[in-house]
Amino acid sequence: MKNFAIGIDLGGTNLKGIIMEGDGSFRHLTRVPTGGQEGGTKVLENILTLIEKLLKKEGSSESCIGVGLGTPGFVDDDGTVLGGAENLPGWKGTNIYDPIMQQFGLKTTATNDVTITALAEAKYGAGKGIKNMVCFALGTGIGGGIVINGKVYKGSHGMAGEIGHIMVDPNGLPCTCGHKGCVEQYASATGIVNLAKMLAMKFESDIPSTLKRIALETPESLSAKLVYDYAKDSDPFGQYINEIACEKLAHAIGIIINTLSPDRVILGGGVMKAGHIILDTVARHIPKYCWQQLWELCDLVESELGEDAGAIGAAALAFEEIEVEVHV
Amino acid sequence: MKNFAIGIDLGGTNLKGIIMEGDGSFRHLTRVPTGGQEGGTKVLENILTLIEKLLKKEGSSESCIGVGLGTPGFVDDDGTVLGGAENLPGWKGTNIYDPIMQQFGLKTTATNDVTITALAEAKYGAGKGIKNMVCFALGTGIGGGIVINGKVYKGSHGMAGEIGHIMVDPNGLPCTCGHKGCVEQYASATGIVNLAKMLAMKFESDIPSTLKRIALETPESLSAKLVYDYAKDSDPFGQYINEIACEKLAHAIGIIINTLSPDRVILGGGVMKAGHIILDTVARHIPKYCWQQLWELCDLVESELGEDAGAIGAAALAFEEIEVEVHV
Numbered sequence: 001m002k003n004f005a006i007g008i009d010l011g012g013t014n015l016k017g018i019i020m021e022g023d024g025s026f027r028h029l030t031r032v033p034t035g036g037q038e039g040g041t042k043v044l045e046n047i048l049t050l051i052e053k054l055l056k057k058e059g060s061s062e063s064c065i066g067v068g069l070g071t072p073g074f075v076d077d078d079g080t081v082l083g084g085a086e087n088l089p090g091w092k093g094t095n096i097y098d099p100i101m102q103q104f105g106l107k108t109t110a111t112n113d114v115t116i117t118a119l120a121e122a123k124y125g126a127g128k129g130i131k132n133m134v135c136f137a138l139g140t141g142i143g144g145g146i147v148i149n150g151k152v153y154k155g156s157h158g159m160a161g162e163i164g165h166i167m168v169d170p171n172g173l174p175c176t177c178g179h180k181g182c183v184e185q186y187a188s189a190t191g192i193v194n195l196a197k198m199l200a201m202k203f204e205s206d207i208p209s210t211l212k213r214i215a216l217e218t219p220e221s222l223s224a225k226l227v228y229d230y231a232k233d234s235d236p237f238g239q240y241i242n243e244i245a246c247e248k249l250a251h252a253i254g255i256i257i258n259t260l261s262p263d264r265v266i267l268g269g270g271v272m273k274a275g276h277i278i279l280d281t282v283a284r285h286i287p288k289y290c291w292q293q294l295w296e297l298c299d300l301v302e303s304e305l306g307e308d309a310g311a312i313g314a315a316a317l318a319f320e321e322i323e324v325e326v327h328v
Numbered sequence: 329m330k331n332f333a334i335g336i337d338l339g340g341t342n343l344k345g346i347i348m349e350g351d352g353s354f355r356h357l358t359r360v361p362t363g364g365q366e367g368g369t370k371v372l373e374n375i376l377t378l379i380e381k382l383l384k385k386e387g388s389s390e391s392c393i394g395v396g397l398g399t400p401g402f403v404d405d406d407g408t409v410l411g412g413a414e415n416l417p418g419w420k421g422t423n424i425y426d427p428i429m430q431q432f433g434l435k436t437t438a439t440n441d442v443t444i445t446a447l448a449e450a451k452y453g454a455g456k457g458i459k460n461m462v463c464f465a466l467g468t469g470i471g472g473g474i475v476i477n478g479k480v481y482k483g484s485h486g487m488a489g490e491i492g493h494i495m496v497d498p499n500g501l502p503c504t505c506g507h508k509g510c511v512e513q514y515a516s517a518t519g520i521v522n523l524a525k526m527l528a529m530k531f532e533s534d535i536p537s538t539l540k541r542i543a544l545e546t547p548e549s550l551s552a553k554l555v556y557d558y559a560k561d562s563d564p565f566g567q568y569i570n571e572i573a574c575e576k577l578a579h580a581i582g583i584i585i586n587t588l589s590p591d592r593v594i595l596g597g598g599v600m601k602a603g604h605i606i607l608d609t610v611a612r613h614i615p616k617y618c619w620q621q622l623w624e625l626c627d628l629v630e631s632e633l634g635e636d637a638g639a640i641g642a643a644a645l646a647f648e649e650i651e652v653e654v655h656v
Contacts (some may be wrong), residue, residue: 074621083621131484146587148476155589156459157625162586167579167617169498179616251495255583258490259474261483288507289495293402293411297485 001063005322006054006106007315008047009113010071012036012087016308017050019058020315024124028057029308040081040090047096048103055104066107067100068318070116070310074159079110082159086176109321111154113310115161117268117303118145119152119320120313125304126266133264134256135303136163136249138271138278141176142184146260151320164188168251186248189224189271195241196222209237228274246281253282253300254289261294268303275302329391333650334382334434335643336375337441338399340364340415344636345378347386348643352452356385357636368409368418375424376431383432394435395428396646398444398638402487407438410487414504437649439482441638443489445596445631446473447480447648448641453632454594461592462584463631464491464577466599466606469504470512474588479648492516496579514576517552517599523569524550537565556602574609581610581628582617589622596631603630 002021009016015034020026032050035042047069055061069075073085079097097108118127118135127133127147135145142164146153154160164184165177172181173194185191200215211230215222215237231238253265272278283300305312330349337344343362348354360378363370375397383389397403401413407425425436446455446463455461455475463473470492474481482488492512493505500509501522513519528543539558543550543565559566581593600606611628633640 132488144587148481153476153588156591157589157622159619159622159625160460160587160589162589162619162622165586165619166583170496170579177619251498255494256587258493259472259488259584259587260481261485261488261490263484291487291490291493291505294485294487294490297487 003063003065004058005065005315005318006051006067007311007313007318008050008067008069009116009310009314010034010043010047010069011113011310012072015046015050016311017054018308018311018315019054020312022319024312024316026312026315028054029311030054030057034088036088036091040088040092040094043088043091044094044096044099048099051100051104051106061104061106064106066109066318066322068116068314068316068322069096069108069110070113070314070317071096071110072113074112074157075110076158079108107322109317111152111158111317112143112145112161114143115145115152115154116313116317117305117309118147118161118266118313119316120305120309121145121266121268121303122147122150122152123316124312125309126301127264130264132260132262133266134163134260134262135266135268136253138188138249138267138269140188140190142188143269152317163252163256166252166255168248183248183252187245187271192224192227192241192245192271193222195244196227196237199241200237203237203240205236205240207236209235211235212237224271225273228271228277232274232277242277242281246278247285250282250285251289254286254295257286257290257294257298262298264299264301266301266303268309272302331391331393332386333393333643333646334379334395335639335641335646336378336395336397337444337638337642338362338371338375338397339441339638340400343374343378344639345382346636346639346643347382348640350647352640352644354640354643356382357639358382358385362416364416364419368416368420368422371416371419372422372424372427376427379428379432379434389432389434392434394437394646394650396444396642396644396650397424397436397438398441398642398645399424399438400441402440402485403438404486407436435650437645439480439486439645440471440473440489442471443473443480443482444641444645445633445637446475446489446594446641447644448633448637449473449594449596449631450475450478450480451644452640453637454629455592458592460588460590461594462491462588462590463594463596464581465597466516466577466595467597468516468518470516471597476588480645491580491584494580494583496576511576511580515573515599520552520555520569520573520599521550523572524555524565527569527572528565531565531568533564533568535564537563539563540565552599553601556599556605560602560605570605570609574606575613578610578613579617582614582623585614585618585622585626590626592627592629594629594631596637600630
C-alpha cells in the first residue's frame, strides 16, 4: 500500500481533513465544525476526532507517514501555537503534536494556514514547477506564503511570511498589529470595505456613483465583493477604491520582488474572486516599486486551487517535512 | 593535497584574489588594479591574469574545484553580467564563465559582491552557525545578502537581495533607481551626507552644532564618517541625522523581519565603522516596524569580517555551488 499523509486545514468555521498520497491524489475529504468558540481544548478534541474518522475510513494507519496541519497564527518547533490566531480564543498555547503522537503514534508538522496554501499552490496549483515564489492571500487580512527552492519557507521559528504587515505608509491607517500603514489595511477585504467607508464623503466625480451612495447610506451592507462588482461595472468610486488598494498591494509586492526576486507572485484568497481587475491594476502599479529587470523576470498570476488548497497543502507539508526525518 | 577554490572580489578599485580550502583557511592573498575605467574587456583580462598568478603561486590547478567571483551588479546563470554595475563601464554584457573555462578548464560561479560578503559572514563571521540571516551592507549604496537554510539565496536569476531599494517612503527622496524613498537614500554613506546637506538650513536646536555649521559653510567636506564622529560627540545635528538614517533603516529591516523572520540581521559596510551608535539607534526603532514576536527571535549585530570578506565569500560560493555539481 502506498504511503499517505493526513492533511488538516483548521479554518475559523470548519476543520477539513483529507488522506493524500505523495503524488497529490487525495480521498476521504471530511469536514467537521472547528468549535473555535468553545476554546482551544475543544478545537484540539475535534482535530483528534477528525484524524480518527479519516483513519477509520482508510482502514489502517500502517502506511500513514504523519499529519500535516495548517492553522491561523504561528506554531513553534514543538507544536505549540504561539499566537496570531485571534479569532480562535484559547487556541494560543495549545500543544498539537504531543496529543496526536499519544493517541495515534503519528508525527505531526504544523504551520500557518496561508503558508500551506502557498505550498499547495506551489506543488499542485499556480506555482507548479516554479522554484521561488510568494503567495499573497487576500482575505479578512493578508497572509503570505513563501516558497524557496521549491520548498515552503517558514523561517527558523515557523513564523515567516507576515507580508500583510509590510508597512507601506508610516503615516497610514492604524492596523490591528498596533502599527500604521500595513498593506492589509488597504488590500484585504476588511481594508477595502474600510477604504470605501472612509473615502465616500470625500470622493467627487462627474459620473454618479451608486457605490458611493451605498457607502454613505448603508455602509453596513458594504463588502469587498460589492466594491468590486461596482468597480467592474465602471462605477467611478469602485474604480477609485480599486486603484488605492491595488497600488498599496503593488508597493508591498515590489518590496518582495526587490528582496527575493521570485519567479512568480500568486494572488489568492476571497478578494481575488474579483479576478483580473486586481491582477491588471496591481501589474500596472508594480513598476513604480521595484527594479524593472526583476519585475520582467516575475509573473503575477491568480491562485488555481480552490478551497481545498489548505488541506492539500497540509498533507504536502507532512510529506515534505516528516518523510525527510524518517529517511535521513 | 586538499581541494581548494579561487575566490575573487571585484571592487571598484582593486581585484582581490585568494586560494581557500573548504575549512575557510586561505593563502596567497593577491591584489591587482581592477582597471574599471578601461572597459569590460580589460577587467576580464585582469581577472584572468589574477587567476593565473594565483595558480602559479599554488603551483598546480589539479586540486582546484573552480573559481568564485563577487562583482557589483547581477550575473545570470550563464555568467553574463546583466547590469547594476554602473561604476564599471562596459562590464555589463561581459561573459565571465566561458573565458575562464577556456583558459584554465575551471568552472566559475559568480554573484553580487554584497551577496558573497553575506555568505562569508554566514560561514566564517558574524553569522556562523546561523540558519537564516540577512546582511545589509551600508556603503556608497546599500546592498543586501540573504542566507536561507545556511545557503546564500540569489533567487533564480542571481539578482535577489536588492534591499537597498526597499521603498520606505513613497513620497520620499528621489533615488538613482528612478523611484522615490528607497532606504539607501537615507542610510547609505551617500544618503547620510545628503541628509546633512539638505537639513542643515532647517535644523534648530538650543545647543550649538558644529556639524550644522560645517554642513552650511563647507558642505563638500561632509562624509558619513564626519557626521557620525559628531553624532558620537553629542552634536545635536549629528544625532538628528543619525535618528533619521537609522529609523528609515529600521523600517526596511522591520519589513525583512516580517517577511523572512531571520535569526540574525547583520549590518556591515563602511558606514558601520561608526559602530554601536547605529546598532543601538536602529534597534530602538525596529519595534515600530515589525511583529514584536519576530523581532524578539532576531539578533541585530555588526559584521565581523573586514575587507577580505568579499574574496573569502567568493571562494566559499565556489565550494557551495561547484562542489555540489561535481559530486551529484
